[in-house]
Amino acid sequence: MAARIGVGGIFIECNHFTSQLADRAAFERSERLCGGELLARNTGVLGGMMSVLRANDCEPVPLLYASACPSGVVREEVYDALKNVLLELLNNAVQLDGILLCLHGAGAAINAPDMEGDLTRAIRKRVGDEVPIVSTLDLHAHITPELLAHTDVLLAWETYPHVDAFKTGERGAQAMVDILAGRLKPVMAMAKVPIIVSAIHGRTQQPGPFADVMHEAKRLEDSGTLYSINPILVHPYLNLPDMGGGVLVVANECKTDAVDAAKRLAWRYWENRHELQPETLKPSEAVQRGLQIEGGPVLLIETADCCGGGATGDSVHTLKALLAEAPDQSAIVPVVDPAGARRAHAVGVGQTIQLRLGHRLDPNWGDPVTVDGIVTRLSDGAFTYCGGIWDGRSGCMGPTAVVEVGPIQIVISSNATYDWMTEQFDLLRLDITACKFIVAKNPMNYQQAYTGSMKAAFVLDTPGPTPANTNALAYTGMTADWFPKKTGVTIDEPTVFVSRQRDLTP
Ligand SMILES: [Zn+2]
Known part of the structure; x- marks a missing residue:
């Protein structure tokens, strides 16, 4: 019987330093897809997901997908309404074998500062530990232990400017197919370093300080056994604790492999930090x-x-x-x-x-x-x-x-x-x-x-x-020092957190 995969998400990048909140109209101006409309998407992340699911005889089951242009944080009632619709559709869906989400990773609601962590916690609570949850992210995601704890695979864009949305959707769906086929027993490690910089030098085409990390990550991914390696530039305009960029690794079964690679590459990112600072003019x-x-x-x-x-x-x-x-x-x-x-x-x-x-x-x-x-x-x-x-x-x-x-x-x-x-x-x-x-x-x-x-x-x-220059902003959420707030800041090693290894044997 075809595997039934619930597909949905809430996609927005939020900014804590602007006073304009994301309201209902912000999502209405962009997209709010359910049912056939969601299934019909053939571009972007959702398009990529649909193509791989169908090519592998999986049945996509539409939940809710809502997106909005980046803005201030999401109003409480707006987030609650979207989340409730998504969860209700999830409750009503009959026997799902997996959940495939398209999230940004830097979403924040007034009542859920770590919006993706909150949403995936709620979804996990409903589907239990036997159903795999895979999500795609922007490479500007603020990845938290909470988000890692509730998901099995997270994959981010690998290009900036972001030209690989469709491909990222394909990768997400392929990870789901691989889990369901028993080929992938995922474990994730995120290694983070306290760098909060603007995107000016964040391009992924060489040369560049972030491109260097991306290049090395892809070289390692191509030559080894790791399932996926994603360097992450955190969205710098959230005002939350433990912000920072780093590297997210998905390994097949071996947690140590994931942790080692994530740490090594995050350290490389840390070493490139001074090159990430832009020069500006009045x-x-x-x-x-x-x-x-x-x-x-x-x-x-x-x-x-x-x-x-x-x-x-x-x-x-x-x-x-x-x-x-x-x-x-x-x-x-x-x-x-x-x-x-x-x-x-x-x-x-x-x-x-x-x-x-x-x-x-x-x-x-x-x-x-x-x-x-x-x-x-x-x-x-x-x-x-x-x-x-x-x-x-x-x-x-x-x-x-x-x-x-x-x-x-x-x-x-x-x-x-x-x-x-x-x-x-x-x-x-x-x-x-x-x-x-x-x-x-x-x-x-x-x-x-x-x-x-x-x-x-x-x-x-x-x-x-x-x-x-992010030094122009007053980050009140951060407790420890970070670059470039203190240009001479030192760290002993990246902060690492890992996902739970679930038994996802179909
Ligand atoms: Zn981005």
């Missing part, structure tokens, strides 16, 4: 430097306001620098400001408008700027992602307008959206190659989005909940 310095460069676009990386890291996208720090230092240069600047977008829609295309723009969703990080411009484009803000973890999925900026202040084009959207390539700008038919400056509010994906077109990129030091 916006005005970066604009001045950009003006010395011939042509464009010059990328101004305002990563402290990264919607893909949970910020609201409403900062105008770089816009202010452009207005002051280069008002006659063409530029594209995204700002999330629902009231501004509404006003622009109300006045209409071709009309002049005065707006007080920015820092209204998360007012902790700056003051608005007053601009006088012309509304040149209006849109409903709906676009489709091409590639990455949201491949094929719709993105929802909500009512959006382009307001031009001289040659500076300000993209005013209503909702924060994750940056992958340049989908948001393409929707508005903005010519990114014709610009002197582009403000990109992400620490990594700009590198692929503007490959071949950008003349230079400067990482900016601006206030915000997702800064390039």
Whole structure:
């Protein structure tokens, strides 16, 4: 008889330093899949899972899958409602042989700071110790002993920028198939080191300090008997105890193998820590430097306001620098400001408008700027992602307008959206190659989005909940010292925790 595998998850990356919470609408704008809709997914993690399950004559049983754009933490009632629906579907599902989840690993709810630990505990309680639980994660997961205790296999993306969502789904489903076939008796070890750095130098393509660890991990995985080795860059904008990156290893039966490899590679990551720290410029310095460069676009990386890291996208720090230092240069600047977008829609295309723009969703990080411009484009803000973890999925900026202040084009959207390539700008038919400056509010994906077109990129030091230098934030959850809070911090060895070895013999 075909094995019946429950498939679901709650996928969100949360930020403790922004005041905007994830509400119901945040999940409604993204996805909330049950039944046939979930089974029909053929892209992303779920698509990869479905293809391998079906190829191995397993029957996917849909639970609930909900996702949202990164944001502040999830409201208590929203998390409870999603969790309860998932658990109810689990209760009603007849005889499941395994549970396959797509989680992020850096989710946090007000009532469950370790959201994935809480969710997997609840699922484990219902299915008992005989049913394997396998989950995929983002490589920015905050992996806790709790999460490891309730799951049997955890696998994370192996690329950053994240281009392997489908493949990670396939790997997750394959692990489930291998467990059910008796080929895999998993045991996991996570070795952690106290590094909390932004993603600026986290790319997985060589050269780079994290790429070096990834390369070594894959070399070891390919040459040995370990089932899976995943280097982990923790999402740096949670404010929780025991944060840190490291290495997660899944071994077949042998706990010592898992622990040894995890420790060795986590130590390598620790040794590379100083290379992970970014160099930054103040916006005005970066604009001045950009003006010395011939042509464009010059990328101004305002990563402290990264919607893909949970910020609201409403900062105008770089816009202010452009207005002051280069008002006659063409530029594209995204700002999330629902009231501004509404006003622009109300006045209409071709009309002049005065707006007080920015820092209204998360007012902790700056003051608005007053601009006088012309509304040149209006849109409903709906676009489709091409590639990455949201491949094929719709993105929802909500009512959006382009307001031009001289040659500076300000993209005013209503909702924060994750940056992958340049989908948001393409929707508005903005010519990114014709610009002197582009403000990109992400620490990594700009590198692929503007490959071949950008003349230079400067990482900016601006206030915000997702800064390039994590020393700008007050981490109150951490008890011990960490890098780079104390650049000279030393450790004796990585902290290691291991999963429970269950008897999963089918
Ligand atoms: Zn990530």
